[in-house]
Amino acid sequence: MSTEQSTIRFIKKELKSIYQSLDTPSKDLAIDILVNAVSSLEDKKFKVAYHHARQLYAIAGKPESEIIALFHNIFFAEDVATDNSVVLIHENSPYYESLAQLGEELGFTVQQHEFSSSCWTKDYVVSTGKDVVVPIKDKNRIDTYLTQEFVGRAQQNTSLYYGALNISEHHQAKVTISSPNKWITKSQPLLDHTDIVHKTALEGGNFFCAINKKGMRYYLLGENVVSETMAYNNLERDKAIDVITEELACPHDRLLIIPQWSYHLDLQMAYLGRGQFVIHSFHQKGINFGLPEESIDKIKITFAYLEKLFEKNVIDATCSILQEHDFEVDKVFGCLFYLEDTSDVNQKKWVPFCKADEDFEGAIALMMNGISLDLGARGRHFLTSKCDLPSFKEQYDVSLIKLGIDGVHDVDMPAYYDDDGYFDGMVTGFMGAGGVSDVAAAMNGGLRCQTSIVSKSLTTTYNPKGSRFRLFQSVDALDLNVTEEEPEVKNNPKKL
Known part of the structure; x- marks a missing residue:
């Protein structure tokens, strides 16, 4: 079920x-x-x-x-927190304390969890609104991957956990099975005898669940998910999309494949709720923000270079896809970064992460990666990692307020400040990090990556009668064949 x-x-x-x-x-x-x-x-x-x-x-x-x-x-339900949603965040996330405080101030529900040992909640808990999809297997048990016993249990399971949906190890497997060739080599003996074994490349940062202006729910998926699923399974594009839609339990006509220049969609665009998206544009004339002239020149050169590559083929194309499906889309100035040299291949490969090297060189502000709240009379809000450049945050705030957002809020990392209130890069583990933006860039992910919004009606904590899923237990304790069925109700008023 x-x-x-x-x-x-x-x-x-x-x-x-x-x-x-x-x-x-x-x-x-x-x-x-x-x-x-x-x-x-x-x-x-x-x-x-x-x-x-x-x-x-x-x-x-x-x-x-x-x-x-x-x-x-x-x-x-969609990717917006309401009075009927809970925002999940890992107990060890550096954002938790600040997010919990905002929860008290604005009146939305924040709950800690301890899934796996990772802070990347968005990659472990993917909500499609009506469903919650979580990975089953633990990386410490990766040797059991693709065994006959595992496949047999998967065949008997009908739940919507990743493990039940044809052994999608999710990003845990991206470390241990790092390439399509390794995946195919290891899985080939079973692929020869079954058609249920697939590794999908779905990660929560490359996925949006959104309801358009006409009340239709759509599922936005980054193009990378399709291409990587094709590569891992040696599938044609149409078949790879079939595998993905099966996993998400959504009809083909509600799946929108979005072109991307960033590693994950939520680095290049954000969903505000009520059918509204904002998407970062490289076509920006006013680049200043009190930065040194040298930095401004580098940003202008970088943005001009990226505009030629992506503005028409990715950004405008995305706007068209969304508008054709009755979403409102607005271009904004949502991220600020630069390359030292746009001809340097070693720097260009970090463009999808909005920076110029593996740490945080060139990254200045990453405002797109955030979560939206729609709290009725308490207003609409957008939460994102604390921006260390106030003038940039101010222009972003203005852009969202024009679209009906009542407030844009910084989510900080309180544990990384010393007793005098100064940010301590040494504590973060990233030498030289001067603020939250540097840490987010070095970690390749911000606030949205470390949270997931789930309908309370799916949780045992807030709906113990209705939910048969144990989302608030450790993923390590979950088993593939957990398919507890609810008993039929007796004394119905009429046979329905």
Whole structure:
């Protein structure tokens, strides 16, 4: 049973429970509404089901907030934190303390976890809104990778964990199986005998779940995911997309493949919610921000070079794809970096990471990599790693405020400051790091990479009755054949 199927079953149970609580006259009024709601759920017509369920809740005198929470993951959830979402972050993330404080101030839910030993939550917990996909296997057990026993268990499993979906080891495997050739060599004996074994290259930073202006949920995937999945599995493009859509449990027409110049999409674009995207543009005339003239010249040369490469083929193409699917897209000045020499191959290879070397040379500000909040009366907000260049942050703030964002907030790394309030690069482990932007650049990832937004309706912590997934246990404890089924509800008012 998939997460979606489990959710549908739970909603049906809740609707029937609401119906049973009604007095006899109200039941006579509500029975057809209940039947229509349940029928629409089974047909996966969630908008229609929600319409009928609202009527049922109105008859029962229940607040609308309850029905929104009940339908949140299958109808409302996307890459935006709301009152019905929880922001997951690893207990050892340097951002946790600052993020938790903002959670208290703005009124959104932050929860620590201890999945694996990594701070990269976005790569371990990928939410498609209605589903949550997490990797099963631990890198310390990589020797069991692609064994006959493993494949047998995968064949018997129907849950939406990465492990169950044809042994996608996720980025843990990118270290131990570093190249397509090694992957193919190791997997070939099993590939000759089965068609269920695939390694997809999905990572959360290369994925957005977003609902357009017409209320349709789409899944944005970086082009690199497709090309790497093709390479690892020696597949044609169409087949690789089939593998990916199976893993994400989404229809082909809701998957948008986005061209990319950055390592992950969330370095070049951001989702604000309500069908709005912003995307970084290299076509920038006003480059100053109080920087030394030498740095300004390098930025101008670098941006002119990258504009020729990417503005039309990647950035404008992305805008067109999104606009064609009823999203609003605005170009902004979202990241600031430079190369010392645009002809140096060793520097150019770090452009996808918005810097000029393996550490943080050339990286100045990385504002795109953040998370959005939509808290109703408490406003819309965008959270991103603390920017150490106030004038650059100010112009970015203005760009987002024009689009309806009420506030842009810095998320700091408090543990990396000394007693006098100065940033201590030695503590971070990156020699010479002068601030959060340097650390984010050196780590190749910012705030979004270390967080993941999950619907509360999918979690045992906030929805113990409805969730059959144990997201808040260590991934190491999860097993491939965990497919606990919920019992059927007895004494239904009508066979539905």
